[in-house]
Amino acid sequence: MSAQNAVVENVPKGVYVGGQWREASGGASFAVEDPGTGKRLCDVADGQAEDAKEALAAAVAAQQEWAATPPRERGEILRRAWQLMTERVEDLAMLMTLEMGKSLAESKAEVTYAAEFFRWFSEEAVRIEGRYAQNPAGGSRLLTMKQPVGPCLLITPWNFPLAMGTRKIGPAIAAGCTMIVKPAQLTPLSMLQLTDLLAEAGLPPGVLNVVPSSSAGKTVGPLMSDPRLRKVSFTGSTPVGQALMAQAAENLLRVSMELGGNAPFLVFSDADLDAAVDGAVVAKMRNNGESCVAANRFHVAANVAEEFARKLADRLGSMTLGHGAEEGTQVGPLIDGDQRDKVAELVDDAVAKGAKVATGGSAVDGDGYFFAPTVLTDVPKKARILREEVFGPVAPVTTFGSEEEALALANGTEFGLVAYVFTQDLGRALRVAEGLETGMVGLNTGLVSNAAAPFGGVKASGFGREGGVEGIEEYLSTKYVAVSMS
């Protein structure tokens, strides 16, 4: 058996409820595909409404005991899980590459990033604190304590199959919450493998329950309408986030939403241009461009735009495309045919409206869902690619004249997740960072993601923060106790 077959073979393929792997109700299953070949990798249990309800019952049954488990114990389970992930980075990365497509180097980086959320929250578990204060009027005391919010539903996307899970699971475990995870239909294998690893790390039955499913409607709907669920955390598109918010209103669930982006990448004329190009390659090409923090549009000072675009086109045009598991691959396939067609449609629209192709510009024929890394210049304002999230390896470049114009272009979107700014002028850097309507800013860097930092957006990019000291707050509620001194 090849190493690739072995990592797929070893993954448990069932639903995980109350510490047991089992078939989905009725024995249903669905196929998981390798986007690098378009071929089936294996079948996975297709969770149904009954499975979701049993998973919630298991989470509810485990909640009280889990909340009472000493924080140090919860932290140590996370620490062991970090250690196991670190030891198994090669196999976890291969599995991720096979189901998601990204290169092995990118998958290894994601496994490390994902594991860091466990390490970070293992350290936060023991720092859940309250307050003690005198009533300003005297006579009594005001005590506040933090308690777990209760059973949570965590819905994860296909683009980062591990990290988007660990940054929800990590703080939930640290805070003392039980949970049901619904992994993305396209990439459930990494999460199923992680589930096994967490059990090995000592996570008690019922704390984490996992229901893979081909139908979010069938599994998520019954959970959201059950008053025993107390929170939903979702990473994915803005329209799905809005629909979940409407459902969450019924039972007034706590909600964290990490939604779509349309990140501007601003290059000022005083920027170090080579550093800006390096940053642009990372901000655009990390994860094949399939990230909500991917730079979506490049706004460059008119007097340096031509040079920037030429250098960026040279770099993107020389990247090696291939199956993610092949040695030397820098850019893997997109997740599926629909995504590749959507990217092609946005490029065609821009070109039809007057944009010029500096490199790439089209899908690649053959097996798998490949799209050539692309740089477009002279992109007109009316091109859809400047307004819509690309989720692919395409960099549209436009120009600006003044700082005010750059800021107005950057903020001219309903989204507000992240923006990137390249300038060597400190005053400008701070002015622009303050003026940007985003939850995050990359200043002279193309990478903001870090387990120790608060990740999240404003406007249509959602709310709530994942990672950092803020991340655990999403899983805690504050209780106030008025204490009489008489």
Ligand code: SIN
């Ligand atoms: C995302 O694309 O949803 C998140 C990417 C990251 O955490 O870097």
